[in-house]
Amino acid sequence: MNELILFLPCAAGVEDLLAAEVHAITGRSGDDLRVLRAGVRVMGAWRDVQALNLKSRLAQRVLVQLAHRPYRSEADLYEAASGIAWEMWFQPRQTFKVELTAQGSPLQSLNFATLKIKDAIADRFRARAGGVRPSVETRFPDVRVFAHLTAEDVTLYIDTSGEPLFKRGWRVDKGDAPLKETLAAAMLAASGWWDPETGAVSDQPLYDPCCGSGTIPIEAALLAAGVPAGASRRFGFEALLLHRAELWRAMREEALAQADARP
Incomplete structure (x- = not known):
């Protein structure tokens, strides 16, 4: 697969720190690594997707950008989502969820906008999988799709993290007023x-x-x-079609071995 456009959201004010961490993990810089509002955009391969999920301590998620285009109506959102080859990313037997955020969007109902994107994904599968379409699961979906609307543009992402990355996997009880x-x-x-x-x-x-x-x-x-941030958890990319378990296992074991070697 060609290089992917990745977006890693983070807390406001953390962007420069995250950019430094992403550079350390991927080696990317210059035009391949840009600091944006509340996040970092980086060009990367699938291996970088896995490494960022495993090692980043500052990112909230690792999202793969699949589309970015202007819109004016819900019909434009449907068209944008219909044009994405979702069948390359997951299967119709899997469940999915669409989450949408907006800043200055002219649309009247974000719930309706979310529904149009969901319908576009389901309709594309139905047309290409003999009438079979994935089901929507709002609590624990196999796949998460994110959409962000500005006043003029829609950006569509597929999530590779699953649960937010602040969930390291070691905490049994979050206690009172937990800090992420x-x-x-x-x-x-x-x-x-x-x-x-x-x-x-x-x-x-x-x-x-x-x-x-x-x-x-x-x-x-x-x-x-030297323990990787995600050493004790699973990730959303493990449910995607691009996932190769043997390559991921080797990366994870190598990272853990480096941790074991530290004093």
């Missing part, structure tokens, strides 16, 4: 204790006077040990 692990990592980077570009951590002790449920020191301990 992605924000904890951003605080460690902003404080200078962790450098997301080099991966280096400070040799100074880390003191958290407002420990709460321990998110910051636990994130710091995993960083110091």
Whole structure:
């Protein structure tokens, strides 16, 4: 497959830190790596998709951009979604969910806009799979589709993360007023204790006077040990047709072996 356009959303103010981390993981820079509002856009291969999901501590998700075009009505959204080869990404027996965000959209109903995108995906499968279409599942879908509307353009993505990346997989009980692990990592980077570009951590002790449920020191301990952010969880890309389990297993085992070798 040709290079993919990836968008990694993040918390506001974290964009530059995330860009440094993405550069460290993918080696991309210049025109291939752009800081945008509340996220980073990077060109990458499928291997980069897997590596970013596994290793990024600052991104909320890893999204693959499939379409970007102007729109004026819900019919334009239907046309845009109909033109995407969804059958290359997942199968009609799988479930999916469409999530939509908007900023300055002229459309009256975002719920109706979401419905038109969902219908376009289902209708394309029905036309190409002998009348079979994927079902919608709002809680635990196999595949998530994201759409973002501005005043003039619609961008359609397929999600490769599944659950948000702040869900590292180790937490059993979130406790009261939990801090997201992605924000904890951003605080460690902003404080200078962790450098997301080099991966280096400070040799100074880390003191958290407002420990709460321990998110910051636990994130710091995993960083110091070199444990990948997603070492204990599964990802959405594992349900997509491009996924090759043996290649993913090798990448994950290599990352874990590097962690084991650190003091």
